[in-house]
Amino acid sequence: MRLVLFDIDGTLVLTGRAGVRALNRACEDLVGHDNALEGVTLAGRTDWVILDEVLNRHGHRLDRELMAELRDRYLAHLREEIELRGTGVKDVMPGIRELLAALLARSDVALGLLTGNFAEGARIKLEHFDLWKYFRCGAFGDDASDRNELVPVAMRRARECGVAIARAEEVWVVGDTPHDVACALAVGATPIGVATGGHTVEQLRESGAEIVFKDLSDTSAFLTLLNQ
DSSP states (O other): OEEEEEOOBTTTEEETTHHHHHHHHHHHHHHOOTTTTTTOOOTTOOHHHHHHHHHHHTTOOOOHHHHHHHHHHHHHHHHHHTTSOOSSOEEEOTTHHHHHHHHHTOTTEEEEEEOSSOHHHHHHHHHHTTOGGGOSEEEOTTTOSSGGGHHHHHHHHHHHTTOOOOOGGGEEEEESSHHHHHHHHTTTOEEEEETTSSSOHHHHHHTTOSEEESOSOOHHHHHHHHHO
């Protein structure tokens, strides 16, 4: 059995920056800054870490009460923003629908998510593109601030769903940033890089991923890896 964990933003979909707009609106609600995310690195980081940095920049301490309020406001705004055209690409990444369907049909593969998104944010984004239905379990930005802690969480959730995963070596982490690569390597899982976000094939290889795709449009190539 192989547990294949997918990142969301830049790997499965791009949302036309709906998440950025929703986070900015949530921060404006509470700290009065309408572009609070300016200059903040987003790719590959958890929502928890992003909000912590933003609040620190504006002189606020992100305790659990404030985190809960920010998360609720962000999710409310995201439900609105995801319906808008937005800016930049808003689409499912090349080959994703075909690949997920092919993986779901295999008895030796379980699909999960490993994302810095809050769990409900992940659902909002993926349901918009009709992709949420493919995933039985996952680890999310609610579970830990440090992305490197998320693979064990995803493995535990998979076991709770009846997936027979015993070792991290049976886990693949598919993502578009060096943070995705790092969280896999941290526990002995296999990173699969895909250059559909903000990093090139070369950058993902330099970060430690031995397997990197330009995109996931070649379903047969991905399935061949599973058969090795």
